[in-house]
Amino acid sequence: MIERYARPEMAALWTEEAKYASWAEVEVLASTAQAELGVVPEADLDVIRAAPVPTVARIRELELTRDHEILAFLAAYTEAMPQDSARWVHHGMTSYDLVDTALGHTLARSCDLLLTAAGELLRVLVERAEEHWDTPCIARTHGIHAEPTSFGQKLAGHAFAVHRSVGRLTAAREAVAVGTISGPVGTYAHISPYVEEFVCARLGLGVEPVPTQVVARDRHAQLLAALAALGSVVEHFALEMRLLQRTEVAEVEEARTSAYQGSSAMPHKRNPTSSERLCGLARILRANAGAAYENVALWHERDLAHSSVERVILPDSLIAAHYQVTAAAELARGLRVSADRMRSNIDATRGLVYSSAVYLDLVESGADREAAYRLVQRAATEAWQSGRPLADTLRAHDVPVTEGQLAPERFLGNRSHLKSRLETIRKELHPHVDL
Structure with missing residues (x-):
C-alpha cells in the first residue's frame, strides 16, 4: 500500500524489518522450548537469544545466492554465531512453521489496531446520532423525497452497521491468530508438539488443530472478507455523506482546513474528497477478498501459490482498512450539519412529503383505502405540476387539513424505541471497543 493511505502504527507492523524481527522472535521462542526439552544446550540458547535481527540488505544479499528468502534469513541470522550454536536454530522446523506463526502474530496485532479504530468510529457515530436525534431531514427512496426522518436516525443505522462489522472482525481475528510448528507436512516427526x-x-x-505444513488459508479468507464487509459499511456511510454534500442538497459538509483548495481551475469548488476517497478504498478491499478466496485451495499438504498474493493483499488490505476506518471517524467527527438546510429541503416540495399522513388520516376517518389514495395522489400531482402547496390542492378537493398534519414533527414522535436500540450498543461491547 502506498504511503499516502498508511497510518504509521499499522504500516510499522508490515515493514520488512518488522517481519524479520518477528521471525527472529519465533526462532528464539522455539529454541527456548527445545532447551526446556533438553534438545538445545542452555549455553547455545544464550547465544541464539543474543543474536541481532539481520538487516534487510544482508538478507537480500544472501538471497541472491540461495533463491529462498527463509534460508537467506537463517543464514544472515546465524552467520555471526559459533557453529555449535547456529546448528540448533530452526531445529526440526520447516519454512512455514516460521513464516505462518510469525504471520499469525502480525495479523493478530493488526486486527487489534483495526478493532480499536473501528471502535472509535462506532463511538463517534453513536455520539453524533444522539446529537442529531431530533434534527428533522428528508428521507429519500430511489433518490426521491419520501417522508421526514431525522439525521440522527440516519447515523444510527450506520453505527449499527459498524457494530456488526466489529463482530465479524473480532471473529476473524480469532481465526487468523494461530500458528503451527509441526515440521514437514505437519506430522511432528522431527519436533515435539x-x-x-x-x-x-x-x-x-x-x-492449527490438524496442521498440514501451513496454516489453513480459509482463515485468511475470513479475515479479508471481514475487511471487505467493513470497507463496504464505511463506503455506505461515506456515499451518503457525498450525496448530502451535493450543491442542490447541501445538508452536510466535510470539515475544511484553511489550506483547502478544491479545484486547480475553479476556486469556488468544495468537493467531498474525503468521502470519495473512502469509497474508492472499499473497492480495493473487495477485490483483495476475492484473491484471498483463491488462496484457500492449495495442492496437497501445501504449495506456494498463495505466498506472492499474500505479500500484496494482507498488508495492503489491513493498511487500507485501518486508514479508511480512521479517516471515516475523522469525517464523522468533523462533519458540519446544516439543520436549516435540512428543514428547507423538507419544505422544498411544498408539503408533498406529508401525503401519506393525509391519506392515512382519511382512511382512519372512514374513507375507502383505494379511494383515499387516489384522491390524495390527484392532489399531490396537481401540487407538483402547478407549484402550489399540497394543502391548497387538498382543500380544492374538499380534504380538510391542519397545520399539525403537515409538519415533520408528526413523523418523529414515535422513535423512542429506536433510540433505546441505539443505546444497546453501549451495553453490547466487543473487545477493543470502548464507548
Whole structure:
C-alpha cells in the first residue's frame, strides 16, 4: 500500500524489518522450548537469544545466492554465531512453521489496531446520532423525497452497521491468530508438539488443530472478507455523506482546513474528497477478498501459490482498512450539519412529503383505502405540476387539513424505541471497543 493511505502504527507492523524481527522472535521462542526439552544446550540458547535481527540488505544479499528468502534469513541470522550454536536454530522446523506463526502474530496485532479504530468510529457515530436525534431531514427512496426522518436516525443505522462489522472482525481475528510448528507436512516427526504449544502461547496464538505444513488459508479468507464487509459499511456511510454534500442538497459538509483548495481551475469548488476517497478504498478491499478466496485451495499438504498474493493483499488490505476506518471517524467527527438546510429541503416540495399522513388520516376517518389514495395522489400531482402547496390542492378537493398534519414533527414522535436500540450498543461491547 502506498504511503499516502498508511497510518504509521499499522504500516510499522508490515515493514520488512518488522517481519524479520518477528521471525527472529519465533526462532528464539522455539529454541527456548527445545532447551526446556533438553534438545538445545542452555549455553547455545544464550547465544541464539543474543543474536541481532539481520538487516534487510544482508538478507537480500544472501538471497541472491540461495533463491529462498527463509534460508537467506537463517543464514544472515546465524552467520555471526559459533557453529555449535547456529546448528540448533530452526531445529526440526520447516519454512512455514516460521513464516505462518510469525504471520499469525502480525495479523493478530493488526486486527487489534483495526478493532480499536473501528471502535472509535462506532463511538463517534453513536455520539453524533444522539446529537442529531431530533434534527428533522428528508428521507429519500430511489433518490426521491419520501417522508421526514431525522439525521440522527440516519447515523444510527450506520453505527449499527459498524457494530456488526466489529463482530465479524473480532471473529476473524480469532481465526487468523494461530500458528503451527509441526515440521514437514505437519506430522511432528522431527519436533515435539510442546514447541508449538510453547511458542504459540507466548505469542498469544492458538494452534492449527490438524496442521498440514501451513496454516489453513480459509482463515485468511475470513479475515479479508471481514475487511471487505467493513470497507463496504464505511463506503455506505461515506456515499451518503457525498450525496448530502451535493450543491442542490447541501445538508452536510466535510470539515475544511484553511489550506483547502478544491479545484486547480475553479476556486469556488468544495468537493467531498474525503468521502470519495473512502469509497474508492472499499473497492480495493473487495477485490483483495476475492484473491484471498483463491488462496484457500492449495495442492496437497501445501504449495506456494498463495505466498506472492499474500505479500500484496494482507498488508495492503489491513493498511487500507485501518486508514479508511480512521479517516471515516475523522469525517464523522468533523462533519458540519446544516439543520436549516435540512428543514428547507423538507419544505422544498411544498408539503408533498406529508401525503401519506393525509391519506392515512382519511382512511382512519372512514374513507375507502383505494379511494383515499387516489384522491390524495390527484392532489399531490396537481401540487407538483402547478407549484402550489399540497394543502391548497387538498382543500380544492374538499380534504380538510391542519397545520399539525403537515409538519415533520408528526413523523418523529414515535422513535423512542429506536433510540433505546441505539443505546444497546453501549451495553453490547466487543473487545477493543470502548464507548
